[in-house]
Amino acid sequence: xxxxxxxxxxxxxxxxxxxxxxxxxxxxxxxxxxxxxxxxxxxxxxxxxxxxxxxxxxxxxxxxxxxxxxxxxxxxxxxxxxxxxxxxxxxxxxxxxxxxxxxxxxxxxxxxxxxxxxxxxxxxxxxxxxxxxxxxxxxxxxxxxxxxxxxxxxxxxxxxxxxxxxxxxxxxxxxxxxxxxxxxxxxxxxxxxxxxxxxxxxxxxxxxxxxxxxxxxxxxxxxxxxxxxxxxxxxxxxxxxxxxxxxxxxxxxxxxxxxxxxxxxxxxxxxxxxxxxxxxxxxxxxxxxxxxxxxxxxxxxxxxxx
Amino acid sequence: xxxxxxxxxxxxxxxxxxxxxxxxxxxxxxxxxxxxxxxxxxxxxxxxxxxxxxxxxxxxxxxxxxxxxxxxxxxxxxxxxxxxxxxxxxxxxxxxxxxxxxxxxxxxxxxxxxxxxxxxxxxxxxxxxxxxxxxxxxxxxxxxxxxxxxxxxxxxxxxxxxxxxxxxxxxxxxxxxxxxxxxxxxxxxxxxxxxxxxxxxxxxxxxxxxxxxxxxxxxxxxxxxxxxxxxxxxxxxxxxxxxxxxxxxxxxxxxxxxxxxx
Numbered sequence: 001x002x003x004x005x006x007x008x009x010x011x012x013x014x015x016x017x018x019x020x021x022x023x024x025x026x027x028x029x030x031x032x033x034x035x036x037x038x039x040x041x042x043x044x045x046x047x048x049x050x051x052x053x054x055x056x057x058x059x060x061x062x063x064x065x066x067x068x069x070x071x072x073x074x075x076x077x078x079x080x081x082x083x084x085x086x087x088x089x090x091x092x093x094x095x096x097x098x099x100x101x102x103x104x105x106x107x108x109x110x111x112x113x114x115x116x117x118x119x120x121x122x123x124x125x126x127x128x129x130x131x132x133x134x135x136x137x138x139x140x141x142x143x144x145x146x147x148x149x150x151x152x153x154x155x156x157x158x159x160x161x162x163x164x165x166x167x168x169x170x171x172x173x174x175x176x177x178x179x180x181x182x183x184x185x186x187x188x189x190x191x192x193x194x195x196x197x198x199x200x201x202x203x204x205x206x207x208x209x210x211x212x213x214x215x216x217x218x219x220x221x222x223x224x225x226x227x228x229x230x231x232x233x234x235x236x237x238x239x240x241x242x243x244x245x246x247x248x249x250x251x252x253x254x255x256x257x258x259x260x261x262x263x264x265x266x267x268x269x270x271x272x273x274x275x276x277x278x279x280x281x282x283x284x285x286x287x288x289x290x291x292x293x294x295x296x297x298x299x300x301x302x303x304x305x306x
Numbered sequence: 307x308x309x310x311x312x313x314x315x316x317x318x319x320x321x322x323x324x325x326x327x328x329x330x331x332x333x334x335x336x337x338x339x340x341x342x343x344x345x346x347x348x349x350x351x352x353x354x355x356x357x358x359x360x361x362x363x364x365x366x367x368x369x370x371x372x373x374x375x376x377x378x379x380x381x382x383x384x385x386x387x388x389x390x391x392x393x394x395x396x397x398x399x400x401x402x403x404x405x406x407x408x409x410x411x412x413x414x415x416x417x418x419x420x421x422x423x424x425x426x427x428x429x430x431x432x433x434x435x436x437x438x439x440x441x442x443x444x445x446x447x448x449x450x451x452x453x454x455x456x457x458x459x460x461x462x463x464x465x466x467x468x469x470x471x472x473x474x475x476x477x478x479x480x481x482x483x484x485x486x487x488x489x490x491x492x493x494x495x496x497x498x499x500x501x502x503x504x505x506x507x508x509x510x511x512x513x514x515x516x517x518x519x520x521x522x523x524x525x526x527x528x529x530x531x532x533x534x535x536x537x538x539x540x541x542x543x544x545x546x547x548x549x550x551x552x553x554x555x556x557x558x559x560x561x562x563x564x565x566x567x568x
Contacts, residue, residue, distance in 0.1 A: 011563060048419055051559045069558075070421045078419040084412040088320060100312050101420035145416060 001026045001153065001184045002047065007056030009042050016042040018208045019056070026152075029175065029185040031199030033192065033297060038206045040188045041081065044155045047186065048078050061152065074102060077151035081158055083142035087131030091122055091141050094130050095148055102149035109148070116144035119174070120167075135162040143171065154178065157188045172198060196293035210300050218296045224249060226289040227260045227269065232282035241279050245271060259289075309422050313430025314437070317404050321438065327399045331442060334395060338388045339449040343381075347457035350377050375466075378458055382466055383529050385450060386475050387519045393443045393480035394487050394515065397435035401491035402504030404434050409499060409565070418558050428556040432488055439484035447476040474534045482541045489548035496555045496565050 002024040009017045017039035024030045034040050045051045046058060049065035049072040058065050065072045085094050095113045104112075117123040120140035125133070130141060139162045146154060159175065160168040175198055178185055189195050195202055196215050204210040211218065231238065235253045242251055242260065247268040250261035262268050265288050276283060321327055353359055354373055363373050363380075370376040408414045417427070451472070455465040468476075491504065498504040521527060554560070 045562060050415070050418055050562055070423070073419055074421040076419070078416060080412065080415045080419075082412045084414075084416045086316075086413055087411050088323065089316070093316075097312070097316050098416065098420060101309055101417075101422045103421070142416070 001028075001061060002030075002186070003057075003059040004047070005057040005059075007043075007046065007053040007058060009039070009046060009051070010054045015207060017046075017053075017205075020205065020209045021056075022203055022209065022212055024184055024186065026184055027179050027182045028200045029179065029187060029198050031195035031202035032186060032188045032205065033190075033195055033202055034205040035301060040205065041157065043205070044078070044157060044186065044188060048076050048155050049073050074149070075152045077146035077149065077154045079143055079146040079154070079156045079159055081161075083138040085130040085133075085138055085141060085145075088129060090127045091117065091130050091133065092126040094141065095145055098145050099148040104149055112148050112150065113144075116147055120144055120170075136164055136167055139163055140167065140171075151183065153184045153186065155186045155188075158190065159187070160189075160191060160194060168194075192292070192294040192297055202293065204297060204300050206301065206304050210304050215293055218293070219290050222291045222296055222299070223263060224261045224299075225263070225265050226291070227262065227265055227272070228285070228287045228289050229258045229260070229272075229276070229283060230285035231256050231258070232284055238276055238279065238281050241275050242272070245275065247271075256284075307426070307429070309426040310429035310433060313427060314433040317430065317434040318438070320407075321400055321404075321434065324403065327403060330399060331392075331396055334392060335442070335446055335449070338385070338391065339446040340453060342388070343385060343450055343453045344457055346381055347378065347454060347461065350374060350381075350461070353377065372462070375462055375464060378454075378462070378464075378466055382454065382469070383471070384519060384522060385454070386471060386529055387515055387522070389443070389447060389450065389472075389475055390480065390483060390515050392446050393439045393484040396439035396442050397484050397488040398491050398505055400438060401431065401435040401488050402495045402498070403501050404431055405492060405495035406499065406501045406504060414561055414565075418561065424556050424558050424561070425553070428492070428552060431492065432485075435488040435491065436481070436484050439488075440481055443480045443484070444476060447472065447480075471529060471531055471534060474531060474538070478538050479534060479541070482538060482545065485545055486541060486548060489545075489552045492552050493548070493555055496561075 002022075004020060004022050006019050006021050007017060008015065008019050020039075020043070022030075032040055032043065042051070046053050047060065047065070049060075049069035052066055060072050061075060063071055086097070089097070092113060095117070096109070099109045099113065102109075114123065117126050120143065122137060122140060122144070125137075130138065133141065139159075143156075143159060146156070156175070160171050163171060172194060175185055175187070185198075187195065187199060199215070201212060201214045202218070203212045213221070233256065235256055235258050238258065239251060239253055242248060242258065245268065247264065248260050248262050252259040252261075260272065269286075269288070273283070273286065351374070354377060359377070360373060363370055363376050367376050367380070408417070418424070447468075451467040454467050459465050495504045518529075522529060527533070555565075
């Protein structure tokens with residue numbers, strides 16, 4: 001659905017995005033992560049045919065945004081970082097105005113306005129001036145606007161920012177449900193928990209691409225993996241034994257719990273267990289802790305900064 | 307074109323609701339089209355009691371038979387210039403408000419993400435400023451004509467308006483001036499985040515209009531059809547240049563990367 005080949009975008013002397021390439025399949029949820037100023041918004045703008053790359057090639061639905069910008073904009077929906085609503089007109093009129101620029105029938109337009117306003121609990125206040133809405137309501141209205149023409153591709157920049165936990169949960173469920181409708185979602189977020197729960201794959205960017213992979217692959221490839229062992233009794237006497245195992249790069253011990261950091265748990269774990277049992281340890285619990293996306297992200301960004 | 311009209315329809319509703327725009331227009335209309343001409347025409351009799359005024363009329367218009375009629379004709383020429391203030395002022399109030407409001411609310415990016423063409427967006431914004439400018443100028447022209455004609459008819463039995471000069475001003479010069487001010491306002495608004503500073507363009511443009519009034523009163527020249535047509539020609543030549551610049555500024559990429567945003 002989306003193919004990005006070696007795109008670079010420069011703003012005079014500043015390079016916002018440098019030589020990035022990736023592909024996104026139809027109905028995939030693609031998490032796009034990176035620190036502030038990493039080039040996320042620039043990438044979204046290039047993909048939604050708002051600005052052109054300085055070099056490189058983008059193909060969306062087999063067309064080029066440079067040549068067929070109007071078509072690309074008709075099949076994409078964009079939720080910008082700030083809601084960007086007309087504050088002096090009603091919520092209904094906001095949606096009616098924006099949707100009027102898409103080639104959809106009047107009936108479909110009205111049906112969709114009703115559908116999304118109801119879905120996001122805004123129908124009862126549809127005639128209220130958008131400026132009177134709370135931050136969360138504005139965000140939901142902006143999301144409705146991005147969806148109003150039922151786009152094939154949805155670009156979401158911080159979709160749950162400013163939402164209360166209940167609304168955020170609802171929005172996340174909704175994003176997940178878009179998969180069934182074969183909508184491709186490009187999700188830009190600082191909420192790493194959200195990215196890990198929704199994304200099929202994530203891309204970590206800091207001007208250049210640092211990593212693209214699914215969460216499972218990222219966890220698998222994490223350099224330092226963590227193993228947690230809970231003992232019956234004090235851990236002090238086992239630390240000396242564990243320190244003798246070269247493959248263990250770090251040990252954190254508390255009363256009856258030890259956390260070990262190692263590169264290849266699949267080969268080292270049996271050695272650890274054997275050695276501990278040999279020295280009389282009573283192991284109550286042994287578990288390999290899966291790294292969270294946040295840990296992986298921070299590690300990768302830190303590494304990139306080096 | 308269809309999309310430009312959609313923009314125009316939405317924007318014009320907001321203009322009507324914005325009293326910061328229509329209140330100054332209403333005051334100017336009352337002042338220049340109703341109060342000033344009536345006050346002048348009514349008080350012309352007492353002005354003529356002043357020997358300096360009579361001397362001025364005899365000097366500038368040596369062939370004058372009826373000083374009252376001459377004075378009215380002279381002032382009618384001054385009012386032509388006042389009439390130009392309205393097409394200059396209306397777009398300078400509307401266009402910056404319309405563009406800077408989009409900047410304040412961050413509505414330009416979502417709007418540009420729709421299949422709309424930037425030329426349609428520019429056209430819609432231009433209509434929003436030009437249509438009311440033309441309508442209000444024409445209404446003022448009609449009100450002013452009726453006022454002067456009624457009062458003048460009562461006093462002298464003559465209806466001096468409309469003259470060809472007035473028709474040229476109302477139907478040719480005013481729209482050209484409105485267009486120029488609209489384009490200038492759009493260009494300035496792209497670099498500004500403050501409505502008031504962008505609206506300042508209107509007050510800058512009014513300065514040459516005051517200069518023309520001053521020079522005319524001082525007897526340097528008298529507005530006539532030739533001067534007006536020459537003025538139209540000069541301004542028409544400026545129009546394509548400003549349009550070209552506005553189109554360049556109103557490019558999607560330019561708006562998102564170079565415009566000064568709040």
